[in-house]
Amino acid sequence: MTLKLYRILGLTLAALCSLPSLKAQTIQAYIKQNDKKLMEEYIRFLSIPNVSTDTVNIRKNAVFIKDMMTSRGIKAELLTGTTPEVTPAVFGEIKTPGANKTIGFYAHYDGQPVNPKQWYAGVEPFKPVLITGAFENGGKIIGPYKSGDAVNPDWRILGRGSADDKAGVMAIINAYDALVKTGQRLNANIKFLFEGEEEVGSIHLDEVFKQHKAKLQADCWIIIDAPRHASGKKTIVYGVRGDVNMALTVYGAKRPLHSGNYGNWAPNPALKLAQLLASMKDEQGKVLVKGFYDDVTPLTASEKKALAQIPNQDEILKKELGVNTPEVAGRSIVESIMQPTLNINGLHSANVGPMASNVIPTKAEAVLDLRLVKGNDHKKQAEKVIAHIKSKGFQVLDREPTEEDRSKHPNLIKVEVEHGYNAQRTPMDLPIAKSIQTAVQSTTKEPLVLIPSMGGSLPLYLFEEILNTKVVTVPIVNYDNNQHAENENVKIQYLWEGIETIAAIMQLK
Template sequence: MRKIFCFLSLSVLVSKFILAQSVGVESINKYVKQNTGHIINEFTSFLSIPNIAADTPGLQKNTAFIMSMMSKRGIQNIQLLNTTVQSAPPAVYGEVMVPGAKQTLIFYAHYDGQPVNPAQWAKELDPFQPGLFTGAIDKGGTNISFPADGMYNNDWRIYARAASDDKAGVDVILNAYDAIKISGSALSCNLKFFFEGEEEAGSIHLNEILEKYKALLESDLWIICDGPVHQSGKKQIVFGVRGDTHLDLTVYASKRPLHSGHYGNWAPNPAMMLAKLLASMKDENGRVMVKGFYDDVTPLTATEKNALAEVPSVDEQMKKELGISVTEMKGLSLTEAINQPSLNINGMQSGNVGKLASNQIPTYATAVIDLRLVLGNYWRRQQQKVIDHIKAQGYFVTDHEPTDEERKEYAKIIKVIPANDGYNAQRTAMDLPIIKKVIDAVKTTTRDQVVLQPTMGGSLPLFLFEKYLGAKTVTVPIANYDNNQHAENENIRLGNLFEGIETMASLMLIK
């Protein structure tokens, strides 16, 4: 009888938790419906402020706007967290301390965005003048005016730089707290807010901020709101991110360009040399052939492997959308592939093409290699593995333009400039008690499966939170997967924005 009673008591507690969460979610939905017009107006005003890393005045306007948003909501201890570098964008901080709270959650998003080339955007669009469309532009969505009555369709989209990455994150976090406050829902956890200003620039000074303000940033969990939901459209929780670094490569040949008729078959062609070098780095099945590339990978746990097996397959969907018939890593699904370290060619350049093409042998060829890392990889070590591979192909590796003496001595010369701002991967265990609360909370907001991803394909410097704060992190993205982040025509689907408020509020209400 005692065992049965304990089981029933546990069931009652779980039911009460789900009921409390559901009641909270209903009040959040009510808030969103009643305040849609205000939410969109504030969001578009936010999007209208340029937020490119090189634009210091623009970033200062963004921080002022965020602080105003926080102040209006009654958030306390609002301040800028600065570094010793005056030009470095500060993080914006605020908090809501709850009497008797035994746990503290920090909600993270970033307010800076990627550079823009307006000429690449659709002709109806200005990257910093938000435009409303009836759907995705590439699927026939048309430009419409923002409705005066505040009535919006979930499938409509707002187009602007940072609409999804990551001003949407800032917006949903602050509106989630607003909804909780206005609805009178009771908080059990202390809430802290941290909005970074240089994530798109590699979070160069984040370590200094975390170290300088360590006491202020104490918490039980960081909740990262960045990135897209699963390609199936289902909500997802991501427990890790890949690390990132890169190398710039330049292969040299003749000191001046040569006529391809007079010197072809005789003078070395740097474009061909670089192409062969890059081709040596991967086999036909997409596996990286650099020695030791996979040796230090930390294997997935049994729990992570089980979660991976439950992730819905979107391979056929994405191949159709992207117009490709085969994938690079044979035998691996998209989900499995992003849990592997990768080597990608970001771009190559040598000579001219198109109308500017001429019959010449160019003097050099250059490429940028992007390395994505998983848990166990160290970014400098991963760079060195690639450099060692290049040397094994017979190249003299230098960090400068080759001298005449070096040109005489070495047949194959390459300049390699490794990035100095790489970072490692990070992954949080799925079976931690607080993580289980996060999973349960998100599940209350949807009848669909919540996708649990051990690792996100993209990169964030989350290892810094572990290194400097000893903190755990979990990523809960809200943007539509086809949001064009980092590219032209970036957008956010309104349904994702509204559901994001609901998702963030459910996390703020965990017990």
């Protein structure tokens, strides 16, 4: 077709330039020819339980990945730290003759804890099954994938880790393999790093980085994790939020009390916890903890522009999620995630449902999740919450209360601050950042979604602080993947497109 014809068809030159490149089409064809083999291996990978704390199985995953790499000609090894408890990260490297650039690819192979009872009836988190679509949209279970079955890219794979983040591992390794098998050349050195402790806060990643600093040098590390934008468009993310969790336990009487005999007299820890949590955030979604928003680094002009261009999916999301009004009415989701959060992850006190009984509970627990943005310090942010708790008349303990604590203080709370880390944000205008953008754009005719910072958290500050390299995130999975929850799933088409995207970045000059 001539340019004129394109104009007649209403296509602009910009759109023409962003048609998938010939290289991307080659990779697509390769995937189509090999989809059964890719599926079969991925199902085997997902069948190995990967809860971060399940040390026996988590190591089986590491070995599986190493074997995946070795069988594709990637020299791989397990990296540990200086202490024996480090779950090994899997490292691999491809040296390209004449390359003047090194690009690293990171994903994590561990997953969040699972409570099988919460999953769709009959589904076990580590026995992946195919489903026709998301359950909330009427998706049905097809059954396990059997070797040799035809693969429908509209289907999804249901299982822990399917999206977060074994998808990253499989897409990175297979992107390299696809390039090799289709005879395409690399321009850069490629490094691979697959972590097994991300879901417990990457507690030893600093140790691994310090121990293997030279090995892990790169111009930029590409993080393959998290979901693509809800519009379905390919996405690049230049930063992540930091995160710190806090576990709160408010104490009542030493033993459970009959709510009739002691009601109105014995303090109720569930009420005290409710009052405390209610004091932390108002009904307009504003966190009331003093100084909570004080340290936030303002957005740059490029970041503001990128935010404004992100397709607004809020109405679609509201409908799909059954939400009438967001937490902060009138603020879009992309604006929301540029702020620090205070989220209640879970609440528990005595029993509800059939197990409920008429008691005044002995304790009430909540887990808080504080997401941090550029400028926040995780320790300082947790301290602000602790100061707030103290301001509400609580005696803050780091252990169960003693008899003396109980006799001295009307309000007792145990606060456990878990391992946290800070946010990270790479300037969008850096040459390497722009090259990545060009590579990803070469695989799709749709405009990209460029996000200054994702809502989720990864300890990416470590790449900057210890390795002194840049870091950019390229998410590949569907946004409605239930990551971190029951019924986690990945749409197969997104896996294939993920492979294409990564292959394009691997060819970056």
